Amino acid sequence: MIQRYSPLVSTCTSIRAFSAGRQSRRLRERSHLSITFYSRPANKRDSAMASEMNSVSENLRAALINDFKDFYRSPDIAGLEGIDRIYTQDVEFRDPVHAINGRLALKNYLRSMYDGARDMSFNYLDEQVSEHTATITWVMRFSHGSLNRGKPVDVKGVTLIHFTDRVYYHEDFYDLGAMVYRHVPVLGSLIRFINRRLAA
Incomplete structure (x- = not known):
């Protein structure tokens, strides 16, 4: 009886081996297809899409920088309503x-700064912009009743900003003495005297 059924057993074994072989070939084919898919070289369409995305990013970045400069170019209290489109809610500001x-x-x-100053304006001299950072050089002109006998004061400075879609970090660098101390009657005379002695 064993000899009678042995061809059937052999046939079943062959079928299982054949089926396993087909599955193995399918797995190899799928693996090959997967590798081929992920290693496909970029074509012209991919390059065009990447270029378009970069162009959009550059346009958004340029628009934000322009909005930022316009926000401060001739600042006033009414213009403060546009602050939401410039800064993130958790922005960090330093000067x-x-x-x-x-x-x-x-x-x-x-708002408190604009209340105290008169005729404030910014003249932008230069800017350097990278992907998420910009530095802007400027001259600020303003008048204040307690400084320089109410005459205009010019202060040169640099602004550093970090941003994504809006500014989340803003730091201003400028000479506080040039802005305030030199234009206070007593302090101004003292600072000018010290500067002359140091230069002698």
């Missing part, structure tokens, strides 16, 4: 006098 966290706190600070 030689203040360290401010949050868009609302920055808005209040700018």
Whole structure:
């Protein structure tokens, strides 16, 4: 009986081996297809899409920088309503006098500054922009009743900003003495005297 059924057993074994072989070939083919798919070289369409995405990013970046400069070019209290499109809600702001966290706190600070100064404006001299960072060189002109006998004061400075779709870090660098101390009657005379002695 064993000899009678042995061809059937052999046939079943052959079928299983054949089936296993087909599955193995399928797996190899799928693996080959997968590798071929992921290693496909970039074609002209891929390059065009990448170029288009870079162009869009550059346009958005340029638009943000222009909006930022326009926001400060001729600042006034009414223009503060546009602060939401420039800064993130958790923006960090620093200058030689203040360290401010949050868009609302920055808005209040700018409002108090605009209240005290007259005819404030920024003249932009240069800018360097990278993917998420920009430095902008400027001259600020303003008048204040307590400084320089109310005459205009010019202060040169540099702004550093970090951004994604909006600015999340803003730091201003400028000479606080040139902005304030030299134009206060007593302090101004003292600072000018010290500068002359140091230069002698």
